[in-house]
Amino acid sequence: MTSRGLDQQSQGQVRSFGVPVSARPTVSLPVSAPCRWGGCAAPANRVPGSLPRSEIRPIETLGVEALADGPRWLRPCNAGADVDLSAHQSPGPGVDRLNTSIMLGRTLREVSAALKHGQITPTELCQKCLSLIKKTKFLNAYITVSEEVALKQAEESEKRYKQGQSLGDLDGIPVAVKDNFSTSGIETTCASNMLKGYIPPYNATVVQKLLDQGALLMGKTNLDEFAMGSGSTDGVFGAVKNPWSYSKQHREKRPLKPCGDGDGDEDSSWLIAGGSSGGSAAAVAALTCFAALGSDTGGSTRNPAAHCGLVGFKPSYGLVSRHGLIPLVNSMDVPGILTRCVDDTAIVLGILAGHDPKDSTTVQDPVKPFVLPNLTDVSKLCIGIPKEYLVPELSGEVRSLWSQAADLFESQGAKVIEVSLPHTLYSIVCYHVLCTSEVASNMARFDGLQYGHRSAISVSTEAMYAATRREGFNDVVRGRILSGNFFLLKENYENYFIKAQKVRRLIVNDFLNVFNSGVDVLLTPTTLSEAVPYAEFIKEDNRTRSAQDDIFTQAVNMAGLPAVSIPVALSKQGLPVGLQLIGRAFCDQQLLTIAKWFEKQVQFPIIQLQEFMDDYSSVLDNQKLTSVSLQQ
């Protein structure tokens, strides 16, 4: 397979939504090009040889009709199980480093297969990821890189593989975890001064489950302070930069400013990663790991997934344990999963899901592993398009992609209907009241006594509390605590909190009504537009931003439903756009199955980082200068 061939086939994807050309958005679709990475010339992000099988499988499964629009199913790095790499590589101990480096761009499932076949070793993989983490340090994706831990875990994993005792699909797979999950022995900061230096003595249940499967913990990823934000710009460690800022796809398409490599303009034009799990998204998008945990309270996993071209999954509330996740809003928080494809999400979800005796809100029912069938027939599906989600702020491109996606489902035989979620209008206000109230309560424990930051002011316990919290929390957190406490005051409780709870019930009922009417999944945008430049983003304050950016995502949290953001195409600026599918509560598998089918249709391209990789050193040099001023 040559890269040229790839290009040609990719062109077919322009028509992938099956809509008239006139209605098509001006989106740029992916091209794959040779890349030069760490001095190794090779096709970017993929191993030669996996393509032929990928190509064949969808044809077998999709049926003739699917061919009408051309080979849009071509998804080199994702399709079918058991990617056999051995046909093109010499297996065994002498696997050369070149291939390991290429491995980084592949999916979890493919790498897992390669590990099983002995084509790479966990240690090699781990070292490659660590090295890429260092190279991409300027993205600010990681707060803590747990290099030693990861290498030790890799060593143990390697032993297991040698003894033929692999623990499963995740054994030896590098993963990253958002820095609001407790990790035993590894600093967990929530990107806040309040928890700088806090080293939890226990692992969050989801972290423990990953480790029990042999996953390698590469590090803790950056976020908005205590996950309060939608840009990953408001943490004490500075903003996360969207890796797509440096992608070939974006660089070729972005509005032109004369900027040579190494030019000072470089840093003013970088894009936000979305948030609050922006570090996790950037870590996966920059190929430094194969899956990452985010958390999702109002869209914090799906939003950065959409901006970074990833699959971002929010499970049903109660399916995955929250024990060890430092809470934002207990009644809405769920651990989220960020991967490069839907199958990878299903693998991780299969490991994370299930009752946890330490979290009383997890469901008791036993959970089966999530194996996603290849959907061949969508004609029995009913897709709902909530009319209230068509808001004026929605960008033309996203709107157009949304409508094309609807057309795609329809053209493949699914029933696509307009539905109404009449209380959507009140959702964001209601979310604000409930969120801040729980925040006020949850943050009460940070008083400087037991752990975390403690102010030097010690005239009295009360003065110490006040100073500690003033020094420990940023304005966003303090603002939410203040409003939350206001809503919870005796005289306000009825008018705000109780009312918001009632509205929440109405929102839940909206979804119930729609699903009871026969709709299987809802199709909506994930975000209003593609990622915006940092300079643009910070023009609005965090509260305004959060209210705008959570518009399509937070209602799902209020209703506890599963939802997934799937990257569908690149905008005319060469940036990812994601669409969201929302499923019935605890029908996570059905949702992901449909998402997998959808993913296969849209053929979202792989990020091409070779350009920045070529001159990353100059980018890095700039970063050194700017990071100082940015983090003041």
Added chain:
Amino acid sequence: MAAPILRRGFPGGRWALVWIHGGCRHRNGAPTGPTHGSTRGRSSVAQQSLQTAQKPRKGEHKWETVVGLEVHAQISSNSKLFSGSKVCFAAPPNSLVSFFDASLPGTLPVLNRRCVEAAVMTGLALNCRINKKSLFDRKHYFYADLPAGYQITQQRLPIAAQGSLKYSICTGQRRSQMVTKTVRIKQIQLEQDSGKSLHDDLRCQTLVDLNRAGVGLLEVVLEPDLCCGEEAATVVRELQLILQALGASQANMAEGQLRVDANISVHHPGEPLGVRTEVKNLNSIRFLAKAIDYEIQRQISELENGGEILNETRSFDHKLGCTVPMRDKEGEQDYRFMPEPNLPPLVLYDTSCLPAGADPQQVINIDRIRDSLPELPSVTRDRLVGEYGMLPEHSFVLLNEVGLLEFFQNVMKETRAEPKKVTNWVLNTFLGYLKQQNLAVSESPVTPSALAELLNLLDRKVISSSAAKQRA
């Protein structure tokens, strides 16, 4: 409901001091507080009339008093209400603290089944309606020994409500008439205990012990149906006996397992209720009675002297024998209650609504708990009266003195003497001797067998009554 000031209590080692001073308003056998073996000075002396509060002193008006109680009983359980740490009195500081108890971020509460059962038992014993669905709430305030910044309690929908408790007090000139009264129980709620703060004013520091943080409490809220210290003391003693009979709580006040807050107000008959004060942290039944009676008198004289009563929290200074305002700088607290989002509603079942095929480990069946309730003190007393023909007030004394009932029953087993005679001997001669010697029943040099043998000799007229008393 524990509020910040509640925990300005006596650190463990100082409890014993509380008991040294004598003087109690209760007649012989009335509640006398601690069950602790080493306590002393419990002899009860009948004192002035308890109705002082209702007697006009200066002004012409009579006063009516209203007393309500909130009783916190530590649940007797192996582990805490929401965590797996052990519950144990006087363990080394901070040795029984789980991550949850220390409120490490990310930890979640998991409800202890045993505590729920204890609450249901207590609710049933107090004739409450058991709520098949109850909810947990967070009550917020900042205090050093409340690591989470909130206490999990049951404010909106408690586990049990609308019960009643019968108690008997003595009236009449010679205080020989027993009158049975009823106090209504407003609700029983499950909640977390706080830790303990030890204030070292000298070094200007506060030491925090979290061993107690998160221990399960039953808060029993009584309607304000009482009118004086003695009534309150009698009710609390009865509640203590019930909790101990159920095994729901050890209810040892000396160890802080039973703590009482009293709300007190006075008003003229026919007029609206007066402003109330709350006397917090009463840790012996004797001081409870004293504090209430003092507070009633204080309020009356305050009002009669043209003063006004502030809605405030006071504590009882047992050395001075009076109540004093507590340091409460922030004034009225707003606890900003909100639902505890990490605990689903607590759902209980009875046999009629038990879900088919339910795992018995996962459900609590109220009917099964009801069927397995032990004999309650009132039933025991009725049994004693019926079985042995003793006077009701004697049955009260037998139950109220720790260990005395068991002693009596052991004597009965080994003697052929008339029950009335045994009762008489145990309550008068034996108990009188103990009081005189300042001994608890468990410390008695006379064993039940010895007394039984003595009574046998007496019965067979081997010895005379006066000789027997001398022997004893």
